[in-house]
Amino acid sequence: MPLDNVVFWVFAPISVASAIGMLLMRNAVHAALFLVVNFFCLAVFYLILDAPFLFAVQIIVYAGAIMVLFLFVIMLLGVDRGDDLRERLFAQRPLALALGAGFVIEIVLAVRAGIGFATKAPAGFDAVNDPGNTQAIAKVLFRDYFFPFEATSILLIIAAMAAMVLGQRKTRAVTQAELEAMETTTP
Amino acid sequence: MFTVGSASGVGNLLWLVPVVPLAIAVVNLFIGRRLGRLAGVVASVAVGLSFVLSSVIVMDLLSRPTEERLEIQRLYEWISVGRFSGGVDLRLDVLSATMILVITGVGFLIHVYAIGYMEGDPRYGRFFSYLNLFVFFMLLLVLADNYLLLYVGWEGVGLCSYLLIGFWFEKPENATAAKKAFVTTRIGDTAMLIGLALIVSKFGTLDFDAVLGAPGDTIAKGTATAISLLLFAGAIGKSAQVPLHVWLPDAMAGPTPVSALIHAATMVTAGVYLVVRSAPLFELSGVALTVVLIVGLVTALFAATCALAQDDIKRVLAYSTISQLGFMFMAAGMRFYTGAMFMLVAHAFYKALMFLGAGSVMHGMHEETDLQRMGGLIRRMPITGWTFVIGALALAGIWPLAGFFAKDQILEIANHTGRTWIYLLGTLGALLSALYIGRLVFLAFFGAPRSDEARHAHESPPVMTVPLVILAAGAVLAGLFLSTSAEGTLARFLEPITGPVPHGEGLSTLALSVIATAIALSALAVASWIYASGRVDWLGIRERLQPLPRAAASGWYVDHAYSTLFVKPGIAAARFSAEVLDSKGVDGLVNGVGGGVRRLAASGRRIQTGFVRSYALGFFLGAVGVLVWLGTRL
Amino acid sequence: MNKLLTLTTFLPLLGAVMVLAGGRALKDDAARWLALGVSLATFIVSLVILGRFDPSAREPFQMVEQAQWVESIGLTYTLGVDGVSIWMILLTTFLFPVSILASWTVTADVRRFMAAMLVLETAVIGTFVALDLLLFFLFFEALLVPMYLLIGGWGGRRRIYAAIKFFLFTMAGSAFLLLAILFLYSKGGAVSFRYDVLLDVAGGLPATTARWLFLAFFVAFAVKVPLVPLHTWLPDAHTEAPTAGSVLLAALLLKVGTYGLIRFNLVLFPEASKYFATFVGVIAVIGIIYGAVNALIQTDIKRLVAYSSISHLGFVVLGVFAFTQQGVTGGVLQMVNHGLATGALFLLVGMVYERTHTRDLDQMGGLASVMPWLMGAFLFTAFASAGLPGLNGFVGEFLVIVGTFAVNHWFGALAATAVVLAAIYLLWSYQRMAFGPVREEHRLLPDVSLREVVVLAPVLALLLVFGVAPSLLTDRIDPSVEAVIARVAPEGQLTDVGDAGSRAIAFEEFP
Amino acid sequence: MRTPIAYFIVLSGVLFTLGTLGVLLRKNALLIFMSVELQLNAVNLALVAFSRMHLALDGQVLAFFSMVVAAAEVVVGLAIIVAVYRRRGTVDVDKARGLAG
Amino acid sequence: MIGQAALPTPELVFEPLLPELALVAFAIAGLLYEALAKRSEPLVHLAIGLVGVALAAATSLWLWNWDGAATVLGGTVAADRFAVLARLLLLTVAALGLLLGYQYFARSGDEQKGEFTPLLLFATSGMTLIVAAADLIVTFLALEILSLSLYVLTGLTGRRAANEAAMKYFLLGAFSSAFFLYGVAMAYGATGTTKIGAMALALTGGGETQALALLGFALLAVGFGFKVSAAPFHMWTPDVYQGAPTPVVAFMSAATKIAAFGALIRVLDVAFQALAWDWAPIVWVLAAASIVLGSILAIAQTNVKRMLAYSSIAHAGFILTGLTAPGSVGIRSAVFYLVAYAAMTVGAFGTVMLVSGRGEERTRISDYAGLARTNPIAAALMTLFLLSLAGIPPTAGFIAKVNVFSAAIDAGYWGLVLIGVLLSVAAAFFYLRVIVLMYMQEPEEVSATGIAEGDGAVAGDAAVLAVPAAATLLLGVFPGVIIGVIEKASVLRW
Numbered sequence A: 001m002p003l004d005n006v007v008f009w010v011f012a013p014i015s016v017a018s019a020i021g022m023l024l025m026r027n028a029v030h031a032a033l034f035l036v037v038n039f040f041c042l043a044v045f046y047l048i049l050d051a052p053f054l055f056a057v058q059i060i061v062y063a064g065a066i067m068v069l070f071l072f073v074i075m076l077l078g079v080d081r082g083d084d085l086r087e088r089l090f091a092q093r094p095l096a097l098a099l100g101a102g103f104v105i106e107i108v109l110a111v112r113a114g115i116g117f118a119t120k121a122p123a124g125f126d127a128v129n130d131p132g133n134t135q136a137i138a139k140v141l142f143r144d145y146f147f148p149f150e151a152t153s154i155l156l157i158i159a160a161m162a163a164m165v166l167g168q169r170k171t172r173a174v175t176q177a178e179l180e181a182m183e184t185t186t187p
Numbered sequence B: 001m002f003t004v005g006s007a008s009g010v011g012n013l014l015w016l017v018p019v020v021p022l023a024i025a026v027v028n029l030f031i032g033r034r035l036g037r038l039a040g041v042v043a044s045v046a047v048g049l050s051f052v053l054s055s056v057i058v059m060d061l062l063s064r065p066t067e068e069r070l071e072i073q074r075l076y077e078w079i080s081v082g083r084f085s086g087g088v089d090l091r092l093d094v095l096s097a098t099m100i101l102v103i104t105g106v107g108f109l110i111h112v113y114a115i116g117y118m119e120g121d122p123r124y125g126r127f128f129s130y131l132n133l134f135v136f137f138m139l140l141l142v143l144a145d146n147y148l149l150l151y152v153g154w155e156g157v158g159l160c161s162y163l164l165i166g167f168w169f170e171k172p173e174n175a176t177a178a179k180k181a182f183v184t185t186r187i188g189d190t191a192m193l194i195g196l197a198l199i200v201s202k203f204g205t206l207d208f209d210a211v212l213g214a215p216g217d218t219i220a221k222g223t224a225t226a227i228s229l230l231l232f233a234g235a236i237g238k239s240a241q242v243p244l245h246v247w248l249p250d251a252m253a254g255p256t257p258v259s260a261l262i263h264a265a266t267m268v269t270a271g272v273y274l275v276v277r278s279a280p281l282f283e284l285s286g287v288a289l290t291v292v293l294i295v296g297l298v299t300a301l302f303a304a305t306c307a308l309a310q311d312d313i314k315r316v317l318a319y320s321t322i323s324q325l326g327f328m329f330m331a332a333g334m335r336f337y338t339g340a341m342f343m344l345v346a347h348a349f350y351k352a353l354m355f356l357g358a359g360s361v362m363h364g365m366h367e368e369t370d371l372q373r374m375g376g377l378i379r380r381m382p383i384t385g386w387t388f389v390i391g392a393l394a395l396a397g398i399w400p401l402a403g404f405f406a407k408d409q410i411l412e413i414a415n416h417t418g419r420t421w422i423y424l425l426g427t428l429g430a431l432l433s434a435l436y437i438g439r440l441v442f443l444a445f446f447g448a449p450r451s452d453e454a455r456h457a458h459e460s461p462p463v464m465t466v467p468l469v470i471l472a473a474g475a476v477l478a479g480l481f482l483s484t485s486a487e488g489t490l491a492r493f494l495e496p497i498t499g500p501v502p503h504g505e506g507l508s509t510l511a512l513s514v515i516a517t518a519i520a521l522s523a524l525a526v527a528s529w530i531y532a533s534g535r536v537d538w539l540g541i542r543e544r545l546q547p548l549p550r551a552a553a554s555g556w557y558v559d560h561a562y563s564t565l566f567v568k569p570g571i572a573a574a575r576f577s578a579e580v581l582d583s584k585g586v587d588g589l590v591n592g593v594g595g596g597v598r599r600l601a602a603s604g605r606r607i608q609t610g611f612v613r614s615y616a617l618g619f620f621l622g623a624v625g626v627l628v629w630l631g632t633r634l
Numbered sequence C: 001m002n003k004l005l006t007l008t009t010f011l012p013l014l015g016a017v018m019v020l021a022g023g024r025a026l027k028d029d030a031a032r033w034l035a036l037g038v039s040l041a042t043f044i045v046s047l048v049i050l051g052r053f054d055p056s057a058r059e060p061f062q063m064v065e066q067a068q069w070v071e072s073i074g075l076t077y078t079l080g081v082d083g084v085s086i087w088m089i090l091l092t093t094f095l096f097p098v099s100i101l102a103s104w105t106v107t108a109d110v111r112r113f114m115a116a117m118l119v120l121e122t123a124v125i126g127t128f129v130a131l132d133l134l135l136f137f138l139f140f141e142a143l144l145v146p147m148y149l150l151i152g153g154w155g156g157r158r159r160i161y162a163a164i165k166f167f168l169f170t171m172a173g174s175a176f177l178l179l180a181i182l183f184l185y186s187k188g189g190a191v192s193f194r195y196d197v198l199l200d201v202a203g204g205l206p207a208t209t210a211r212w213l214f215l216a217f218f219v220a221f222a223v224k225v226p227l228v229p230l231h232t233w234l235p236d237a238h239t240e241a242p243t244a245g246s247v248l249l250a251a252l253l254l255k256v257g258t259y260g261l262i263r264f265n266l267v268l269f270p271e272a273s274k275y276f277a278t279f280v281g282v283i284a285v286i287g288i289i290y291g292a293v294n295a296l297i298q299t300d301i302k303r304l305v306a307y308s309s310i311s312h313l314g315f316v317v318l319g320v321f322a323f324t325q326q327g328v329t330g331g332v333l334q335m336v337n338h339g340l341a342t343g344a345l346f347l348l349v350g351m352v353y354e355r356t357h358t359r360d361l362d363q364m365g366g367l368a369s370v371m372p373w374l375m376g377a378f379l380f381t382a383f384a385s386a387g388l389p390g391l392n393g394f395v396g397e398f399l400v401i402v403g404t405f406a407v408n409h410w411f412g413a414l415a416a417t418a419v420v421l422a423a424i425y426l427l428w429s430y431q432r433m434a435f436g437p438v439r440e441e442h443r444l445l446p447d448v449s450l451r452e453v454v455v456l457a458p459v460l461a462l463l464l465v466f467g468v469a470p471s472l473l474t475d476r477i478d479p480s481v482e483a484v485i486a487r488v489a490p491e492g493q494l495t496d497v498g499d500a501g502s503r504a505i506a507f508e509e510f511p
Numbered sequence D: 001m002r003t004p005i006a007y008f009i010v011l012s013g014v015l016f017t018l019g020t021l022g023v024l025l026r027k028n029a030l031l032i033f034m035s036v037e038l039q040l041n042a043v044n045l046a047l048v049a050f051s052r053m054h055l056a057l058d059g060q061v062l063a064f065f066s067m068v069v070a071a072a073e074v075v076v077g078l079a080i081i082v083a084v085y086r087r088r089g090t091v092d093v094d095k096a097r098g099l100a101g
Numbered sequence E: 001m002i003g004q005a006a007l008p009t010p011e012l013v014f015e016p017l018l019p020e021l022a023l024v025a026f027a028i029a030g031l032l033y034e035a036l037a038k039r040s041e042p043l044v045h046l047a048i049g050l051v052g053v054a055l056a057a058a059t060s061l062w063l064w065n066w067d068g069a070a071t072v073l074g075g076t077v078a079a080d081r082f083a084v085l086a087r088l089l090l091l092t093v094a095a096l097g098l099l100l101g102y103q104y105f106a107r108s109g110d111e112q113k114g115e116f117t118p119l120l121l122f123a124t125s126g127m128t129l130i131v132a133a134a135d136l137i138v139t140f141l142a143l144e145i146l147s148l149s150l151y152v153l154t155g156l157t158g159r160r161a162a163n164e165a166a167m168k169y170f171l172l173g174a175f176s177s178a179f180f181l182y183g184v185a186m187a188y189g190a191t192g193t194t195k196i197g198a199m200a201l202a203l204t205g206g207g208e209t210q211a212l213a214l215l216g217f218a219l220l221a222v223g224f225g226f227k228v229s230a231a232p233f234h235m236w237t238p239d240v241y242q243g244a245p246t247p248v249v250a251f252m253s254a255a256t257k258i259a260a261f262g263a264l265i266r267v268l269d270v271a272f273q274a275l276a277w278d279w280a281p282i283v284w285v286l287a288a289a290s291i292v293l294g295s296i297l298a299i300a301q302t303n304v305k306r307m308l309a310y311s312s313i314a315h316a317g318f319i320l321t322g323l324t325a326p327g328s329v330g331i332r333s334a335v336f337y338l339v340a341y342a343a344m345t346v347g348a349f350g351t352v353m354l355v356s357g358r359g360e361e362r363t364r365i366s367d368y369a370g371l372a373r374t375n376p377i378a379a380a381l382m383t384l385f386l387l388s389l390a391g392i393p394p395t396a397g398f399i400a401k402v403n404v405f406s407a408a409i410d411a412g413y414w415g416l417v418l419i420g421v422l423l424s425v426a427a428a429f430f431y432l433r434v435i436v437l438m439y440m441q442e443p444e445e446v447s448a449t450g451i452a453e454g455d456g457a458v459a460g461d462a463a464v465l466a467v468p469a470a471a472t473l474l475l476g477v478f479p480g481v482i483i484g485v486i487e488k489a490s491v492l493r494w
Helices: A003-024 A027-049 A052-077 A094-113 A135-145 A146-169 A176-185 B011-036 B038-063 B094-117 B124-144 B149-164 B173-205 B208-213 B220-239 B245-252 B256-265 B267-277 B279-285 B287-309 B313-333 B337-364 B383-398 B401-415 B418-447 B462-482 B489-498 B509-532 B538-545 B546-555 B557-605 B612-633 C004-021 C029-052 C085-107 C110-129 C133-142 C142-155 C160-186 C195-203 C207-225 C233-240 C245-269 C270-296 C299-322 C325-356 C372-385 C393-405 C409-434 C450-468 C471-488 C497-502 D006-025 D030-053 D060-089 E013-034 E041-064 E080-109 E117-133 E136-154 E159-189 E196-204 E210-227 E235-245 E246-271 E273-299 E302-322 E326-355 E376-390 E395-411 E416-442 E455-477 E479-489
Strands: B001-004 B068-079 B084-093 C062-071 C075-081
Touching: A003 A027, A003 B509, A003 D006, A003 D030, A027 A052, A027 D006, A027 D030, A052 A135, A052 B337, A052 C160, A052 D030, A052 D060, A094 B612, A094 D006, A094 E117, A094 E159, A094 E210, A135 A146, A135 D060, A135 E302, A146 D060, A146 E013, A146 E041, A146 E136, A176 B124, B001 E246, B011 B038, B011 B068, B011 B084, B011 B124, B011 B313, B038 B094, B038 B124, B038 C110, B038 C142, B038 E455, B068 B149, B068 B489, B068 C325, B068 C393, B068 C471, B084 B094, B084 B124, B084 B245, B084 C497, B094 B124, B094 B256, B094 B267, B094 B462, B094 B489, B094 E246, B124 B149, B124 B256, B124 B267, B124 C409, B149 B245, B149 B256, B149 B267, B149 B546, B173 B208, B173 B220, B173 B509, B173 C393, B173 C497, B208 B279, B220 B267, B220 B287, B245 B256, B245 B313, B256 B313, B267 B279, B267 B313, B267 B337, B267 B489, B279 B287, B279 E159, B287 B313, B287 B418, B287 C393, B313 B337, B313 B401, B313 B418, B337 B401, B337 B462, B383 B401, B383 B418, B383 B462, B383 B509, B401 B418, B401 B462, B401 B509, B418 B509, B462 B489, B489 B557, B489 E326, B509 B538, B538 B546, B557 C270, B557 E273, B612 D006, B612 E196, B612 E210, C004 C062, C004 C075, C004 C110, C029 C062, C029 C085, C029 C110, C062 C110, C062 E479, C075 C085, C075 C110, C075 C133, C075 C471, C075 E235, C085 C110, C085 C245, C085 C299, C085 C325, C085 C450, C085 C471, C110 C133, C110 C245, C133 C142, C133 C245, C133 E395, C142 C160, C142 C245, C142 E416, C160 C195, C160 C207, C160 C233, C160 E395, C160 E416, C195 C245, C207 C245, C207 C270, C207 E273, C233 C245, C233 C299, C245 C270, C245 C299, C245 C325, C245 C471, C245 C497, C270 C299, C270 C409, C270 E159, C299 C325, C299 C409, C325 C372, C325 C450, C325 C471, C325 C497, C372 C393, C372 C409, C372 C450, C393 C450, C450 C471, C471 E376, D006 D030, D006 E080, D006 E159, D030 E159, D060 E136, D060 E159, D060 E235, D060 E376, E013 E041, E013 E080, E013 E395, E041 E080, E041 E117, E080 E117, E080 E246, E080 E326, E080 E455, E080 E479, E117 E136, E136 E159, E136 E210, E159 E210, E159 E235, E196 E246, E196 E273, E210 E246, E210 E273, E235 E246, E235 E302, E246 E302, E273 E302, E273 E416, E302 E326, E302 E395, E302 E416, E326 E395, E326 E455, E326 E479, E376 E395, E376 E416, E376 E455, E395 E416, E395 E455, E395 E479
Parallel strands: none
Antiparallel strands: B001 B068, B068 B084, C062 C075
16 A cells, blocks of 8 residues: 555544534634644645645644634634534524535535546656745746736735724724614514 | 489488587587577477478478489498498488488477476576487488498487486486486397497498398398397387386486487387388398287287386376387388388377377476376366377277377288287287276376366466477377378388288278277276276275286386396396405405515515524535536536 | 607607706796696697608508617617507697696696606607517506606505506516517527517517417516406506596506507417417407496496406407407507597596595585586596497497407407496496485585686597597508508408408308 | 545545535634635645646645635634624624524 | 746736736725824825726726737736726726715714725725636635625624624635635646636537536536625625625625626636536526525515615626526626616615715615605615616616526527516516605605705715716616627637
8 A cells, every 4th residue: 555545544534533523622722723633634635745835834824823813813702611502593404414415425426527536646746846846836836826926915915904904992882773773674 | 422313402401401400409508508498499490490301301202203212312431441331321211201200390399398398497408409419319310321320320319318318317216217228228239239240240331222232142041030130139129128128117207308209209119110121131031020020019018018007197108108119010020011100100199299298297287297196187288188188099099090090000910911819919909008098098187186286287388288289180180191001101102111011811901990999999988987987996996906006017027027137146246246356366366476475575584594604504505506406417 | 850750759758857857946837837838749749740641651651760779789769650550649649738737736746747747658659659679668668667656656545556566567567578579589680679670580480489479478468458367457556546647547558558469469470369369359358348347336436447448448459359450440449549538537537536535436426416517528428438329439349349240259249248338337337426416515516627628628529529530540540450450360261341241251150 | 646636536525515514503603714714725635636636736826825815814704703702792603693684 | 046047037918907006006005095194084095096996997998909918927817808898897886986985984973994995996906807817716816805805894884783794794705715716626627727718728628527627617606606696695695785884885786796797707608618508507597596586585675775685686697697698698798787787786875875874874665765855866866776776768777687688588598588577577566665665655754864964965975876877877778888898898818
């Protein structure tokens, strides 16, 4: 059994289990930690898929920055006391599960029809990654995807603005009219 | 304007005959109120003028050889669509000549009478306007050269009848009677309209020449029967024959001159005119003539029994009119068209006379119409009384008055053509006629006065009595003058239209006359004994005979039957249709759809729960749905 | 000047803009006079059109104006008149000044009222002159809005219900119309919506397709006519609308439906028309009788007239689908006649209502004693409506009956029964309104005013004129109808009852 | 590399679905948002796998962009959630039902 | 110096991006002004925004006659007239949005948000970019740019409802983005490229990867469906439209649709044109579902904004109806519809704002009773827009509907058109209801005219709406003007 196969069969269940774990945890902090585990698994997959650059980015950006941000907010808001897991919405759970199953089946069918379960990745990715994955990505990124790369900058500005605008603590009082409006629209 | 067959040019004036009354009708309608009493005079003069014109034109017609006695005046194309056209074409032939003379002649007298009778009515001018309008339409009816124009006149006289019956519309029962008259006759009219449509669909035209002059094999016998019966249905309505007779007794709600003119002398005889005019069609069918005969006979007897039980002077006359019209139809049904026409003319005189007489009585008795409250009037109002007696004798069929010749001839033809049953039943009708008219005369004019009004009744002014006298003269003379049998003047005059009088074998004319007179006289004698001698408690007898007299008085409950069978279910059906079917059914369905959509919207709102997770679920549902759909395309 | 049709169509719109633009500076009276003036001017223009119309011309449409409008979607601005539409236009331009004058008593939002009236006039004329199907549809839809505002803004107690019902009903019908028009357009290669173009397209359709399209067109127009069972909007709308609204609704808007049947259903889909002729005939006859029966027991006089409209319009449809010269011409004639007679009835009802403040027949009675002239006019109109010969209603009815009877005895005969029913409901209602003793509170009501005389006189005069001289109308209608018949009449069928006597075509005989 | 690409794709599908279920079943806004992150990661996995399959780097670049986007989204998202919490004192999405119907 | 040979400078042709550059530049300028100015003047913000938009528009116009490459910047951005037209439309909407926002803050009593203008410009830049995107990566990025801006704009005022709306919008938006991205991934997996043009070429061959392509398409469709608020991906729309500040709704209801449909059109008619037979039924179903749901649910609404939200769902369905016709016929009809829809929906929401007075007051439908009396201008404007939304001639909405229906019938989908025309009737009901209230009923309380400042302010504020009003009428009467332009722009270059 080739190494990548072993790695896949080891980490795939872990990733799925961690995802399920996130789904089931009452406590938000625990859930976040499960998610981190999941992200690590994915990073490992990137590695065996010959994408070391993304492996690094995944750990640094996702597992590192993003999840820390999440944990920070969880702590900040003090919502780590655990959620109420009772479902009040009618048929939400069975429907969601059924649809989820359907979704997976669809994807399995499409993948089988589209690429087939026997198809292995073709060899020769080293040539693509020449001289190294990071350099190769840089080449593609700054040549073919120069413009999208620039465009992401706008996203970041917006993100910054969003934090600024929404983070302002100056909230105004609720007017009586608003309260009434809220009441009338609530059945 | 285009005239056919006019030798002297007098015939060119034919159009003036109807137009003069029309013009005056319009004048009176708009400025009648300002004319005041003059309105009546003007209106009478108009009809008089019409009469004079008619006479001149008819004289001109008479001066020609028989086969040239036809005048057609094409005024203008009225309806002309595709290759169908119906024009305003006037036709003066011997038949219409007879009719216009009666209409304008009797009409004139009644107009004059009305000048006095309507004195002081707030709508005096309007009354004469309507009356003139009626004359116009009646003339149009008889002068028409096609069924279309005839139908115009036909409906027009119905309109005027409506207006005049309901002339005193403040009383609800008058208004109801007017509506009843119009609607009932319109039932017949509608059948007639269908008949016209049938004619058009067979002949492509409504012109008399084309339809009536067509060769016998143009249409099938069955078609001829259908057309004839449909036309006859119109006649039944207009001439108040069974089963559409119910409107005429009620129509007495109108002013008495109206009853005289419209509901005795002219309009109601239009049906007879129609049958005579359409004789070729009826003869083609054969069956139709039998129907005419039977309807006439049934009506004659039926109405006579009713007349016997009425206490209202005008209602007696109304039923009498129905009965007499039945006699005319009997004649026509036996192809004895001249007899029918003769009786029409004679009846116009004596029945108009009696109506006007009744009006005069009412005039003298503060609008009292109840026979039980009269009696002995002949002393208080001799002119009215004696002229009335003349009319009554004419109706009873006493020689040599007009009625005698008319009725006698018809019975004679029945006898001579071997229709024994018809003869016997007709004779029974004659007996009943003499009986009810005798009853009327003796109750009203003889015996002792039975009320204060009767005791203090007064004679009417000359403007009313003069027409009575003239009409009485007509009733006396018409019979002799226009008489009689196959060689009679009127019969010969009408021959180009009606064909020869049927011949046959039977009892001799003299024998029949004797029988008829004897029956009439004895009936009158009986009537006098019962109602005028004072020796018979006729009211007591009547009470003992109940419920028969009450049934007869109510017209054998036909009105009730119609009300139960047609009117009430009809209204119930309409009510059901409008209040259940339409508003709950059809509209309910519509509103149901609307309400359904609203409810759908209201319940659909609940999908939009406000839960963001529900929204996500919906989203996911959609996504999976799209995937599944595409999955099926693989 | 060859833009007469455009002028007459859009002159009222211009007037509406002027009325609205005047703003508050325009006093109520000025707005009334302005609207009246504009509508009269429009009438005069339409008279010029009538004068120039040549009944003997060979081309089917006259005074045709054609211009590209939106080339890419095939929408053209094509106008034209034939012997049918010219009378519809005249009826429109004639009744609008009358209605405006009759609306002198409207005091709320006069400017907006007059503007709505004028916009409505443009839309109605537009439907009658449009020779482009999409253009027709445009006007057809556009006329809903001002009518909707008139009913909903100045109507009676349940005006909003009635207005919405009217709007939705018609729109639901026209939904199918739009679908069919677009379908036809697509079949023609999406080139043009022009009438003549789509005429050719329709000619080449397979029978089944044509039948479906026929039905789509038919539903739209059947709602408008209205044919039973799509009629229930009518009594409500008529009853709740203000006087002018009822008049125009009855006199003109219903005609749009029957006009559409003639102009589009018959001509575009002759084969399907024949196929459905019996079906339509049955519906029409049901409508004739059903409308009359329901009218019998109404106590609201406006509702009664509304039901009578259903009956009368059934005659039109019956005649049109007889495919005989007399039937179709009679149908068109009946359109004009019903427009005038029922219009007049609503005018009169409005006048009575303004005096008595009730439409309930049971609350009236004896009015003929206090206002003889008004009631006289009412009776005159009622008889015209009931088809009394000599007045206009008869001619159309007679021609329809005759024209139909020749083709189908049963239809003709059943339709004729409505003549009796019409007499009953009209006279009965008249009796309850005018006859009998007068109610105390009505004792001092005034008779017609001068303005009302001016309103009524022309209409009543026309009732008589068209009754006595229908050839004024038929001379121009006939040639156009002939062209329609030539297209639609079944092979070997009698197309002119005038030919019946020549026995060219065999009929079933009565046994 | 011997593992069939399809496995990765299916795995990504499973993870994506689990993320979806997280959105559907969790009431905590933060957790919902985390589930979205899981979905995005699942997508990234697919992208990288496809990139490997096609022997081209576009997929990896795309995954990279996706991470940037995710980062920006997180900032905005958390800002919004914090604002909501401030206003309502809860991040339970089921309690935000002022707008419905 | 290292790697200079390995990393050749890409050919940078920036001209087709000048509009976006202008927008972003002025957005940043506004941001800086807000940050640096002691006390920012709303008018200055407005000016900055309008100049930016004007400049973007000017450069877009210049691009109309662009004769360079079909796509630039490595094939990521298309430089065709379709993009130009869509941009101009978006910029017009943006300008109106800016003006409405200025008015809104001027009288809402809310604290002036200096970020409004930059955010709106950023959103606009994302929108203008997405319609020009020739690469699904750019599409995705642009989608995120506009989405993130809109999330923030939605929650800008911090009102309770806005807050909730922002959260819902954000959560669902992110959710849908994930689907969209997954779709991009699948499409990439199927074709090996994310470039729209290359994708089209790859798909014309067919092959077994079609399954993945279909999967990708489905997921992309879901993502677009969310953005255009097509049922069943519409559920955020009513809540967000109701909760968000009215000028933002006016802007986003029109602009988001234009942007998302612009991108969708590229995806459908270029990338996946080979699969038209497969996707057309999907579009059919989405269209039908949107029309039915939007029209029916709107009937039961009591809030004007919410009602208009449902109406916008229905209109998404109508636009999709046009798109069932593949090729330029469908594009033309959809674009025309977008133009018309933009005019009427901006107008309608603008009028809602005019009526609502301070902030979000008076948005219940019953508040419109007697409006014709208290505020005739607003009533007249509202009537015009509602009639157009209902598709009554002679308004833009009518011609637009005719166009899309005609296109769909041409493609053989008369069943869909039947649904469309019938539901138009149901829809007419709720539009009419508002008109009824405005014209045919008395105001509830006479004093509450909603506008405290008096008639002058009303007239001034209404003046902004003259643009959509005029457009609504002109497009109804002389649609040829714009249709000619649309025709020239309905050919996509790739």
